[in-house]
Amino acid sequence: MNSIVCSVFVAATVPSLQDNTADLDRLQQELVTILGDNRSITISYECMTSVAREFRAAGFTGYALLNNLESSWVVVGFSAEKPDIIVGMALDLGTTHLEATLLNLQNGDILSEGNLENTQISFGADILSRIHHATAMRRQQKTPAADFQDPGLDELKRVIISAINELAELLTARAGMKTADIRALSVSGNTTMAHLLLGLDPFHLCREPYIPLFNRVPVLSGNQLQLAIHPIAPVWIMPSVGSYFGGDLISGILASGMAQSKKTRMLIDVGTNAEVVLGNSEWLIACAGAAGPAxxxxxxxxxxxxxxxxxxxxxxxxxxxxxxxxxxxxxxxxxxxxxxxxxxxxxxxxxxxxxxxxxxxxxxxxxxxxxxxxxxxxxxxxxxxxxxxxxxxxxxxxxxxxxxxxxxxxAMIRSKAAMYAILTTLINQVGLEFSELEEIAVAGAFGRHINPQHAITLGMLPDLPLSVYRAIGNSSLRGAEKVLLDERARRDCEKIVSSVTYLELNVNQEFMIRFSGARFIPHTDPSLFPSVPIF
Incomplete structure (x- = not known):
């Protein structure tokens, strides 16, 4: 019952002349007793008739299908037999690619997986270009009307919804299913991608002081976003911390396990930028810098x-x-x-x-x-x-x-110098040494393919035993899978958001000094890399 959609066994008394409780009221009363928490139990208006008919056809005994939301349980189906499979889709909403898995929410098994290019790339390979496209007419208006919607933003939203639907069709076809069988969707992406998906104005994301329109959004439904999944499937969007710290990093923290660790760990995710998080269950500090393009x-x-x-x-x-x-x-x-x-x-x-x-x-x-x-x-x-x-x-x-x-x-030397400067600046902020870290998790394709020893040779990563490094794959996608399967992970998202301190490197003099010192192989101070030969 931890998954975002789950089934619950119900055995209700059969109606009689002495007990004329309405069918749906009867179901709700049974669920109140079974679930035993303070959340409200409602039945989605869209499926009141179908649930009542299914409940009665099953002889008032069977399995209720529930959307497990933060403040309520929502009944969305009923069946005489326990469903073997409840399908959820986890999505990494990347700037250049979409990657997704279909999961059985009953047991966490992966049913299929796949990826597609993010077709928004035709409007710009980078986030800034897309924001400009999405706000072209908005920029011409000093004070837009409250209901003004930029056509460019609508265009980007339509394109990404279409791409998600195409990916859902690809995954369900591989699993021998239909897109309407998808009962839940979780989405993990950076702050800009979340705005563009929801069609919400990204105008201020790239203007000082860089404030997003939202960091958290309520659970939506498939039909609200015109997705091809089940119309009342809950759509969970990973929360952000700000324009610089999106839901993809929240997912990475979840996937790495650092937010549950008593010992201090580090997470490194290299894409367009290098994003780094340091911390444990008590505190988290993060920063990002341009170490990725090369x-x-x-x-x-x-x-x-x-x-x-x-x-x-x-x-x-x-x-x-x-x-x-x-x-x-x-x-x-x-x-x-x-x-x-x-x-x-x-x-x-x-x-x-x-x-x-x-x-x-x-x-x-x-x-x-x-x-x-x-x-x-x-x-x-x-x-x-x-x-x-x-x-x-x-x-x-x-x-x-x-x-x-x-x-x-x-360019490679600059990137490796920026990476090491980011890591050293961040760890210096909390007065730790690299040797005190329990683990360094390296995410993404970078982490999956990289040889840590060679990165150490260049002075990109600290000179530590290789056992300290762990490749965790697509941490954005792994985090999206976790929130589908585990109610505690969904609660942990809020804890992570409230625990993160962000370090701005653009105005950090220490970072610039460390960057200059790292522009040699392995470093201007070779004692930092005792395992690397000096020629």
Whole structure:
């Protein structure tokens, strides 16, 4: 009975001349006794007739289907037999991709899973572009009417609702079901994506002092959002802390378990930004910074998100100078994702082909014969600058190559420096050392594919035993699954929101100083990375 939709056994007395209680009143009276809490018990108006007929057809004994809401129980169905499956859909409403799972709310089993591109991307790859599209006419009005709705905002809402419906159809088809079988939906996304989904004005999100229209929204229903799921399915939107701290991070905190931990942990989630949370069951502190683009395909010419054809693993033998790589899906390489980029740059450093500044060494000055031969094969000059050819050395066209250019390498060094500066600034705020952390959870595709040892080599992550690091996958989606299945997780969301302190890095002088110090491999202070060789 913890899930957001659950079934409850009811055995009511049969009506008689001596007991002429109305059918639905009879059902409610039984549920009051069974449920035994102070929440109201109502029967959804949309299904009063169907519930009454199902209750009577079952002989007044069977299983009531209930929406388990914070302040009430809502009866939405009745059956003579206990349902084997109650379907819920958990959704990670990402800026570039939507990822979802269908769950059996009876036992937590995954029925199907899938993902689609967020079709809002046609209006802008980044959040700011979409806010501008959603507020184009709003910006022309100094004081808009209370009922004014920007057509651009309506357009973005229609597009994302259509994408969610398409994903729901994909998942239910895989599970042999229909979209109307989905009895609940949870949505985890950043603050802007939540505004665009609900069609609520995001105008002030990108204007100082950056105040959202809402942080919390009441539980909605499928028909209110014109979703293809069951019309009275509850739709739970993860709460936000502010424009900078969305429901996706609340989900990550839930998924990592740090809000229930007595010992202090850290969560790192790298996407467009690097978002970091530090804390335990008593307190939480968080910040975000631009450490993600070089790792997510936003800077490097050959960079891409973790997907088919992305080089996710690279190694260079330190003595034989043999290069090996692996692509996601074991298909022909078309680019390199964050984990492959970290592997490659770490390998180039350990084999002394780049220096501590992240600059390519000149092959003509190399004394080691084997290294010189490898460098002459892979390091070529383009427009006067050295670049490293990962694949396609003997191809006739540049489009068949995967190449790391110096500009890409510079962006990588900035990103890794920003990451370490974020981590050190945050932990310094609470007077802790990295060695005092119980765990560092690394979320997303970045966490799933990254080799922590190589990130340590670059000075991106602190030099700690590898056992401290734990990859937790898509924490936004995992958190969305938790709130569907567990009433305590839904309550924990409020506790997390009230516990978080946000650290603004844009005006933090300490961060800028630490960023400058981290722009070397592994760092200007090599004692911070005792396991990394210094050349």
């Amino acid at each position: 790792l997510e395909g936003g800077v490097a010419r050959m960079g891409m998100r973790a997907g088919p054809g992305a080089i996710e693993y690279v190694s260079i033998h330190p003595e034989k100078y043999e290069l090996k790589y692996r692509t996601i899906g074991d298909v022909a390489p078309v680019g390199i994702c964050g984990s492959g980029l970290i592997d490659l740059v770490a390998a180039l450093y350990l084999t002394r082909m780049i220096d501590i500044r992240g600059k390519f060494r000149d092959p003509a000055l190399e004394q080691d014969a084997a290294r010189a031969a490898f460098m002459k094969e892979h390091l070529v000059r383009r427009d006067g600058d050295l670049c490293f050819v990962v694949t396609g050395i003997n191809t006739t066209t540049d489009c068949d190559e995967v190449v790391l250019e110096q500009i890409d390498l510079d």
